[in-house]
Amino acid sequence: MMPKIIYKDKNGNSKTIEVENGLSVMEGAIQNDIPGIDADCGGAMACATCHVYVEENWFNKLPKAEDAEVDMIDMAYEPKKNSRLSCQIIVSDELDGLEVTTPEKQS
């Protein structure tokens, strides 16, 4: 069984996708045509267009963002305290059930 990732949009519509271990939450979205994640730079942590809000409980369970990611989130559209770049969240069994919400837009 692959871990399930729940992608929500700002209106509360949600899609649950099985994402292979080792892929990023961004890749899981792109491969499954989840709207709302652009990932213009392709995962190089250089553009902030795969920005998501992580559900509070999950946010604290994730490995902390490195400085470069937090700096990049400054550039995102409407960053919040639970903002992350989905290209930096790597799917594993521990993240089964992870819930992320895409922002209104990416740029």
Next chain:
Amino acid sequence: MKKTDVIIIGAGPVGLFAVHQLGIKGLKAIVIDNLDKAGGQCIELYPDKPIYDIPAVPECTGEELTKRLLEQIKPFKTELYLNERVEEVHPEKENWIVKTSNKEEFIAPNIIIAGGVGSFEPRKISLKECEKFEGKSVFYAVRNKDNFKNKNISIFGGGDSALDWALELSKFSKITLIHRRDEFRGTQHTLSEIRKLEQEGKVSIKTPCQIDSLESEKELKSITIKYDDGKIEKIPTDVILGFFGLIMKLGPIAEWGLNMNKKTIEVNPENFETNKKGIFAAGDICSYPGKLKLILSGFHEVALASVECFKRARPNEKFRFEFTTSSKTIQDRLGKK
């Protein structure tokens, strides 16, 4: 109107290498880019990050790669039109006419679009009302410092640009520096200068907060910011400066009638021509079955596109495939004896 053989849109690695592949075939090109320097994403997004998959170059940074490519195309004395965005493309018999944001006009039988993910533009403040003040009291770059004297200036952002302009403009204006978190990212020197100015009352720092609304009559009067804890504060403001980095926008390319697939342009993988004769796309912006967004793929793509460009630019000449190691003609074009 300037006439050339090929108009290249985008001065990233692929656009620059296109100059080389066209140049050794005896074709002239010009290059247009919206950034103020050549290099594209390599220079704007990751100038210091090493790249490990350029053939025969085990490791180099985006900046080094750009430098080497510029060196490699030096013999062709190609003109780069920087700080310019291509606004319009339309046909004129067998040629294409391209107009830029600086009102330059070019005519050529070929266009190569090597535009990456689009042109880089400043990321804007998300508050909608800011739009109507853009260029009047809301800015995303400082072009002429004199326009920012004796004003109440609110600067948004937490990186180098925000800090550097806060320091510079505090010499003759009242600065409020606003950032969404407590931490700023800059050199140690800049950071301590800012804190010093804060103590002297020349710069006031507001964190962690974001813009909530703005108040105006005819002109901008003040802004209201909201702290993370919900507290709000009004700040008299004549000018807002936002430094949130750059984003990539496809821009007008989407309106040129090319077959698109999401944000990419569909091409024929034999010659990288789009659905319009004489318009080619290469690098990250093109798509075909099996496409990989690698710099090395872009190099291959422009090599093939340049052959088709030759056929269109020199319809009465036969294309001869030649090696740089053995062709006297190519060596002449490269200025080698």
